[in-house]
Amino acid sequence: MPAVTVLSGFSPAATHAVARGLLADDQRLILIRHDLTGVRDGIVHRIVRTAGEVLEDERVTLVHGCVSCTLREDVLPTLVRLARAHPDRDQVLMLPEAVEPEAVAAATGWCLIDGAPVTDHVRFASYTTVVDAGRVLDDLTTTDSLRDRALHAADDDHREVADIVARQIEYADTVVMWGFGEMSLPVLLHRLAPWATHVPAAGFRPEARHRPGTPGVLVRGIEGYAVGVHEPVPDCGVVSMLFQARRPFHAGRLNDALNTIVRPTLRGRGHLWLANRPDTAIAWDSAAGGLSMGSLGRWLAALPEERWEEASEGRRLAATVEWDPYYGDRGNQLAFVGMELDAADLHRRLAACLLTDDELAAGEDTWKTWSDPFAGCLRVGENPVRD
Structure with missing residues (x-):
């Protein structure tokens, strides 16, 4: 079965250079x-x-012009067709700069080719992201959207450049650095993707590092995986910190503090819960001063036990290990990365947004009556993991 290396990166020049090197090394x-x-x-x-x-x-002319349609109608069928024609030749799939590798991985899970899963024909060996050392810091800190750079895939594509670049790095099992950049860059890349193997372009060779069962970055915490590393002392100016707490956030205080929490950081990710929404696990996804929050579905504590089977085995195990008699599996787990970030100050700001002892003692019935600055933004889902 042919092995596929999925090659992503926001710099076409860097990604092309690495792809050409792979072809030169392996003529097949x-x-x-x-x-x-x-x-x-x-x-x-x-x-x-x-x-x-x-x-x-x-x-190729598509019925609908969008990235997901391209994956379904041409990209994945092409991989299967080539595997059938050349069963002894491995493949490198080079993604366009604005395509996130996690979208490809998700599509392989639901897209059928001739009635069979894509993985019946090819083996996805690695999701590799190529980083252009000379421009990645600018891309991680820019406030540009894809539309600003004429890279949006559809009229309703409002994604930000910094979000795309961060997600490409974080999802990778292998991060390849092309060119030369700031001394802090290797440290920053390791903090953004501590679970990945990091190699220079000159030393990169495709290897089977992908683990299909690994969850997406925003659900890593509730699935029992680490969301980051706690390195609060600057290393080449780079600081990473973890914030973990069982009691919920006060929605009003958190909303008031968002700017002072997000702006000092390059990247933030993880999950949390709000007191006035005690049933809902909420994703935190911030980059370059921007923030999105969305529902990850219901906490297991909010579901009857017979519905726990709807959640993954990993999530059920993580919930059982961390179960609290009062909070159940509910909790906050956030990871932040920044340059010269004051980790202690950020921790204080976050902790100040948690419920006080008196507020906690008031109970859920009272919490639900509090005003909700996030009304209309966070839909409660029925699925225990995803809406």
Whole structure:
């Protein structure tokens, strides 16, 4: 079964350079890439090549012009078709700069080709992100959106550049650094993706590092995985910290403090709970001064035990290990990374947003009557993991 290395990165020059190096090292590799410049008009340009020849160079018309449609209608079928035609040749799938590797991994879980899962035909060996050392810091700190750079995949694509770059790095099992940058960059990359293998471009060779059962970054905590590392002492100026607490946040105080929590950090991720929404696990996803929060579904503590089977085995195990007689599996687990970040001050700001002893003693019936600054933003889902 052919192995597929999924190659992502926000710098096309860097990703192309690494892809060319892989082809030069292994003449039997097949490289697949898609140009999405015309995707909003329903046109995708597909190029398939080896080191020595172009196998395909076609423009494909899609029924709907979007990234998920491209994955379903052309990218994944192409991998399967090539695997059938060349069963002894591994593949490198090079993603366009604005495509997140987690989207590809998710699509492989639900997209069927000729009635069978994609993984019946190819083995996804690695999700590798290429980082351009000369520009990644600018991309992680910019407030630009994809629309600002004419990279949006659809009219309703409002994603931010910093979000995309952070997610590409975080989802990777292998991070490849191309070129030269600030002395702090290797430390920063390790803090953003402590679970990944980090290698220079010159030493990169595809290896099978992907673990299909690993959850997405925002649900790592509730699935029993680490969301980051606690290194509050600056290393080349880089600081990372973990904030963990069982009692809930006061929605009003948290809302008032958002700017002072988000702006000093490059990246924040994890989950939390709000007192006035005691049944809902909430995702925290911040980058470059921007923040999004959304429902991850219900806490197991809010579900009858017979519905626990709807959650993954890993989540049930994590909940059992960490179960609290009062809070159940509810809790806050947030990771932050920043440059010259005052970890102690950030911890104090977050802790000040938690319920006081008197507020905690008032109980859930009282909490639910408090005003909700996040009304309309967080929908309560029925699925215990995802809406």
